[in-house]
Amino acid sequence: MSRFGEVVAERFATGGGEPEDLLRGPFEDLVDSLAAAGGNPGVVLAGEHHLADERVRPDYAVFVHGALTGFVEIKAPGKGVDPSRFRGHDRRQWERLSCLPNVLYTDGQSFALFRDGERVGPAVDLVGSIETAGRDLSVGDDSLETLFEQFLSWAPFEPRRPRELARATARLCRLLRSEVEELLVSEAGLRDLATDWRRLLYPDATDTEFADGYAQTVTFALLLARVEGITLAERDLREVSDELGANHTLMARALTVLTDPGILPKLAVSVRTLQRVLSVVDWQKLSGSDPAAWLYFYEEFLDGYDPALRRATGSYYTPVEAVDPMVRIVETGSESWRFRHGLGRARSRRASAARSGG
DSSP states (O other), X not given: OHHHHHHXXXXXXXXXXXXXXXXXXXXXXXXXXXHHHTTOOOEEEEEOOOOTTOOSXXXXXXXXXXXXXXXXXXXXXXXXXXXXXXXXXXXXXXXXHTTSSOEEEEOSSEEEEEETTEEOSOOEEOBSOTTTOGGGOBOSSSHHHHHHHHHHTOOOOOOSSHHHHHHHHHHHHHHHHHHHHHHTTTOHHHHHHHHHHHHHTOTTOOXXXXXXXXXXXHHHHHHHHHHTTOXXXXXXXXXXXXXXXXXXXXXXXXXXXXXXXXXXXXXXXXXXHXXXXXXXXOHHHHHTTOGGGGTTHHHHHHHHHOHHHHHXXXXXXXXXXXXXXXXXXXXXXXXXXXXXXXXXXXHHHHHHHHHTTO
């Protein structure tokens, strides 16, 4: 912490540069030190290149032994790590990043861990000013090391019920939709894809409707892959598409087109997180081999993903107790119709044969 404080103070003393950028290099060194102290040397921080219209992206994606583990967002000193105090851009970004399952927020002075938008434990505040304390900067106890151990040890949980899976999937699908909608402004490849989408499928689709269709298609293609027992963890999505195509040609083709290598890196935050979270899903265990487990899944998904869309599309499912009698009535009626229709045709054939002397 003394080394962290010394380097940061030297940088701020120059009077130049953006506050967040002044923290980045020293923060990376701090993470390396804390990871090594916690016996976690396989930690890699992949920095994101920010553009003005890419507000969703956090500053770092964090990998532990090659597996995507979480994200880090760095704010300027003084902004704090309490989302209820965020305004403007910071507030809009928080609304998106709160969909992620493991995010560390820091302004250099304070550190806080969030999972699915909920803070895990108390925030950790450093002793001394991050901008001026230098080597006197310290932390009063082992709380910061504990916080980093929690952050770096995250792994996706295996959902126990379809409802849990629907909720987790809905949050990440909502984030993917936001990424797509924002990138349509600047990414020519994504705009071309939207043009093809309209030309082939929905001529009047707005950008918002395209982003929604994109996000739901990718999400359910990955979910379908797990239903089929296809491995997702740390795999190229083209390989996943090839395996999915054995039984689901249309969904496999859609996944291939929508995750083209020219587009996918721009959507890596949400798509790679979806891939990691869904990689642990065991649908056979989750459903108990009950076909009805799918029955309410989309209703639950839409309720977490976009309640207004659920109301607009009328996605409310009739209870099984009401559906079963309806199916039996229709089935009985259709059998009766087929019997009468078949008997009528048989009589007609006999009458025709009699007239012709057959």
